[in-house]
Amino acid sequence: MKRHFEDPFRFCVNYAYEILASKKEGFPLTYFYELLGRMTDRPWDVIDRLQFLGLSEISEDLILQRKGEHDISSGSIPRLNGRYYYYPECSSTMDVAAGLASVGALDFTVVVAESQGGGRGRNGRQWVSSPGGIYCSIILRPDIAPGLSFRVNFMVCAVLASLLRGVYGVDAFCKWPNDILAGGGKLAGIISDSVIEGATVKYVIIGLGINVNNALPEVDQPVSSVRSILGKEVARKKFFDNFLLRLHEAYSELSSRDWISETRAYSATIGRKVTIERPGGVLSGEAIGVDEFGLLLVRTGGGDIISVASGDCIHSYCDISI
Structure with missing residues (x-):
């Protein structure tokens, strides 16, 4: 029949x-x-x-031979409720996302590019966007008080570290305030821009640069990639889809989960000798913890404990487990 x-x-x-x-x-x-x-x-x-x-x-x-394994021109966003914007090349996904957010882009809108002419890192630094990586910005409109917007950064760090560890077997660590370290170097960087109106967070834009299959850029610090650690390429589309779906699930628990504690568990900074470069000067000491507001607690040589809100945190990469 x-x-x-x-x-x-x-x-x-x-x-x-x-x-x-x-x-x-x-x-x-x-x-x-x-x-x-x-x-x-x-x-x-x-x-x-x-x-x-x-x-x-x-x-x-x-x-991995099948067509589309590395094609990130479309994502899992139709299964979510946001929008997905793909660019073969753009100046900066953060700039594109900022323009979209200012005219009402939906919550969890994703902007991703194969390469960026002016990719941004922290403090205005350039992020080298070589082919094979993932360079994206995500527009979030969280229903939280402005003083709690720092949770977004910690949530993203925890989600990415968890994905790398749980799915790919990469021993990933979170470096305060917003880097992912693995294989003896920096594997991903995270930045954020927020727009606050009165007592309301209008939107937060999270920018990520993730070294996946790309050649390692020549920069002034040790770097790594998923490929350099595993010794083979991974399906980039599957990696990105998995990350977005995990992040979307985590986002629904932004206020209810203790994201600070989750990143503490992956911390590469706590227990280390650090130097913090800030506009007001340089602070050196031992990083002893991160408080409930995301501030890094540094004990100086004199025994004082200083709470640090932001700054460039410098410590050696040589003793990060690989």
């Missing part, structure tokens, strides 16, 4: 399963992926389903 499937996706899964199950050992899976790409616009979902059904010959290395 001939089978009929009203659901095209279900039909594609069954047809693909029959093809693979009937082929002898050595069947060229690269050809299968090309065929799958012509059958459906959801090849990733089909392959994930086939793996679930027990076709173990679809190995991770071969999955």
